[in-house]
Amino acid sequence: MLSRAITLVESRLASDQDLAQEVIDAVLPHSGNSLRIGITGVPGVGKSTFIEAFGLYLIREQRQKLAVLAIDPTSQRSGGSILGDKTRMDALSTNPDAYIRPSPAGKSLGGVARSTRESIILCEAAGFDTIFVETVGVGQSETAVHAMVDFFLLLMLAGAGDELQGIKRGIMEMSDAIAITKADGTNVQKAKTARAEYRNALHLYPRAASGWLPQVSTCSALQPSGLDTIWKTVTEYLSLTKGNGYFEQKRRDQNLQWLHEAIRQGLEENFYRHGQVKTQLPAITSEVKEGHKSAFAAAAELLRLV
Amino acid sequence: MLSRAITLVESRLASDQDLAQEVIDAVLPHSGNSLRIGITGVPGVGKSTFIEAFGLYLIREQRQKLAVLAIDPTSQRSGGSILGDKTRMDALSTNPDAYIRPSPAGKSLGGVARSTRESIILCEAAGFDTIFVETVGVGQSETAVHAMVDFFLLLMLAGAGDELQGIKRGIMEMSDAIAITKADGTNVQKAKTARAEYRNALHLYPRAASGWLPQVSTCSALQPSGLDTIWKTVTEYLSLTKGNGYFEQKRRDQNLQWLHEAIRQGLEENFYRHGQVKTQLPAITSEVKEGHKSAFAAAAELLRLV
Numbered sequence: 001m002l003s004r005a006i007t008l009v010e011s012r013l014a015s016d017q018d019l020a021q022e023v024i025d026a027v028l029p030h031s032g033n034s035l036r037i038g039i040t041g042v043p044g045v046g047k048s049t050f051i052e053a054f055g056l057y058l059i060r061e062q063r064q065k066l067a068v069l070a071i072d073p074t075s076q077r078s079g080g081s082i083l084g085d086k087t088r089m090d091a092l093s094t095n096p097d098a099y100i101r102p103s104p105a106g107k108s109l110g111g112v113a114r115s116t117r118e119s120i121i122l123c124e125a126a127g128f129d130t131i132f133v134e135t136v137g138v139g140q141s142e143t144a145v146h147a148m149v150d151f152f153l154l155l156m157l158a159g160a161g162d163e164l165q166g167i168k169r170g171i172m173e174m175s176d177a178i179a180i181t182k183a184d185g186t187n188v189q190k191a192k193t194a195r196a197e198y199r200n201a202l203h204l205y206p207r208a209a210s211g212w213l214p215q216v217s218t219c220s221a222l223q224p225s226g227l228d229t230i231w232k233t234v235t236e237y238l239s240l241t242k243g244n245g246y247f248e249q250k251r252r253d254q255n256l257q258w259l260h261e262a263i264r265q266g267l268e269e270n271f272y273r274h275g276q277v278k279t280q281l282p283a284i285t286s287e288v289k290e291g292h293k294s295a296f297a298a299a300a301e302l303l304r305l306v
Numbered sequence: 307m308l309s310r311a312i313t314l315v316e317s318r319l320a321s322d323q324d325l326a327q328e329v330i331d332a333v334l335p336h337s338g339n340s341l342r343i344g345i346t347g348v349p350g351v352g353k354s355t356f357i358e359a360f361g362l363y364l365i366r367e368q369r370q371k372l373a374v375l376a377i378d379p380t381s382q383r384s385g386g387s388i389l390g391d392k393t394r395m396d397a398l399s400t401n402p403d404a405y406i407r408p409s410p411a412g413k414s415l416g417g418v419a420r421s422t423r424e425s426i427i428l429c430e431a432a433g434f435d436t437i438f439v440e441t442v443g444v445g446q447s448e449t450a451v452h453a454m455v456d457f458f459l460l461l462m463l464a465g466a467g468d469e470l471q472g473i474k475r476g477i478m479e480m481s482d483a484i485a486i487t488k489a490d491g492t493n494v495q496k497a498k499t500a501r502a503e504y505r506n507a508l509h510l511y512p513r514a515a516s517g518w519l520p521q522v523s524t525c526s527a528l529q530p531s532g533l534d535t536i537w538k539t540v541t542e543y544l545s546l547t548k549g550n551g552y553f554e555q556k557r558r559d560q561n562l563q564w565l566h567e568a569i570r571q572g573l574e575e576n577f578y579r580h581g582q583v584k585t586q587l588p589a590i591t592s593e594v595k596e597g598h599k600s601a602f603a604a605a606a607e608l609l610r611l612v
Contacts, residue, residue, distance in 0.1 A: 021600070021602065021603045024600045024602070024603060025599065025603050028598070028599070028600055029598075031597075114602060117601075117602075118600070118602065121600065252597075255596075255601055256591065256594065256595055256601075258594075259590075259591065259601040259604055259605055261601075262601050262602045262604075262605030262606075263574075263605045263608060263609065264573075264574065265605075266605055266606070266609040267570075267573040267574065267577055268569075268570065270609070271569065271573055284565075285562065285565065288565045289561050290558070290561075291334065291338055291558075291561060292334070293331065293334070294327070294330045294331060294334055294427065295423075295561055295562075295564035295568050296327065296330070296420060296423075296424065296564070296568045297327045297330060297331050298565055299568030299571075299572055302569060303572040303573070303576070
């Protein structure tokens with residue numbers, strides 16, 4: 001039933017979308033009682049292995065029911081889709097307390113972001129207490145994920161001085177915790193060094209509005225180890241932000257942000273599929289591109305068509 | 307005449323805006339032949355002193371005609387407006403080859419960004435070869451500036467380990483050069499140390515699409531010194547990017563970006579001032595905020611009104 005409802009919110013058919021809105025509004029009162037965790041990291045960081053290990057820990061040790069959603073449009077993914085991941089998440093994907101849902105194929109980031117956000121509501125209404133929203137961490141999707149989760153976890157690899165390589169600067173700044181993965185075997189010392197470096201780096205950032213100081217820890221999905229520390233960090237964050245009202249405030253702000261985002265998307269969709277706009281856009285675009293017409297004059301001209 | 311034309315593009319009156327578009331389109335063929343440099347830095351970095359010294363250097367030594375525009379909405383500025391700066395830029399503001407224009411007061415960032423971009427065109431048509439677009443470097447405006455300039459210069463202060471404090475992470479990433487200011491007197495050694503640190507930090511970033519490796523140098527507006535090095539960096543950048551086609555490509559991309567941005571702004575303006583939307587928005591907003599209605603259902607409802 002949950003899968004069918006998610007398929008409905010992912011559909012682009014107008015009739016499906018109307019029905020989807022009815023479903024969402026009907027289940028809305030039963031949603032919201034979960035912890036939404038965004039998880040990101042570059043390809044190679046061991047994201048699917050981590051999600052399998054941390055997910056099983058949450059289910060077995062913390063009695064959570066876990067849903068895993070992915071936000072990256074499949075076409076843009078550089079390192080394998082979650083569908084591939086799902087088959088790698090053997091134990092998690094067959095566990096009755098886990099639900100794994102791959103990203104819909106061939107959709108724009110805006111479309112995926114929207115259906116992921118609605119899928120969170122559906123998963124919550126279906127009784128899942130913890131929702132992972134995973135993303136690749138090299139593109140534009142982290143901002144979208146950050147705007148739909150309570151807690152943002154960044155996975156990093158211990159390296160030799162090149163730890164910052166490949167991850168966008170803004171992503172570290174939006175993280176509530178960093179977990180250095182693969183801290184096992186001969187890697188343990190390197191991971192500890194990286195932990196110290198990240199702790200130093202994070203101290204340079206201005207204090208977040210939540211009052212929270214991002215935490216850095218090491219973990220191994222192989223052993224497994226360090227997963228309890230990460231969970232402890234998450235619960236400490238919850239206790240702080242639910243205590244000072246930040247948690248609820250952030251969710252309200254996120255709701256508003258999505259309202260304005262949805263309005264913007266709707267306005268642009270209607271505009272760009274308008275008959276006359278479609279006809280005239282190519283010529284005007286090329287005039288603007290070559291500097292023969294100002295962007296604002298061209299925009300005014302196109303806006304007069306609708 | 308230039309000042310009157312800029313006042314016209316800053317006006318919110320519909321009749322002024324129509325006339326402004328005519329002016330812009332008429333002068334457009336005479337624009338584009340300048341170098342557009344974005345300059346940012348936190349309050350206290352000595353931005354106005356730097357602009358005065360570097361501006362005079364360009365006018366006197368490089369025979370440039372210089373226009374200085376500011377993008378930060380006055381109301382949001384934490385450290386004095388450019389109007390105040392203008393009175394501090396004594397020699398520059400009275401130099402016949404310089405034109406300084408403060409930010410329009412009381413406008414939104416979107417409004418300022420738009421009028422600044424059109425002001426660039428007007429300044430170019432008026433014969434200015436170099437345009438500085440200055441911004442405070444602590445807010446949202448850097449992305450807007452970055453999208454309208456050819457070269458982005460970040461001013462930084464040498465400090466003791468806290469160099470990153472106060473500046474947003476993404477800003478370093480979008481910079482083509484960093485200049486460490488106030489490298490004079492007892493500060494010289496500290497500035498050199500900071501230069502080495504920034505050079506190391508910049509090496510960690512992925513190579514930019516332009517093929518350019520951001521440069522770091524020190525300067526003093528007081529002595530003055532180091533200004534020729536910064537200019538040399540700018541000309542090297544120009545030579546590289548004009549040679550490999552990146553310069554022209556970036557300008558075309560910026561034109562397109564502004565077209566879509568202007569369309570978005572126009573659509574949202576029309577939407578939010580629509581009578582029924584205005585009436586119903588407050589109640590719907592509060593339902594969405596409190597989680598009683600989904601953002602997407604609410605957006606669909608509002609979009610049906612127009």
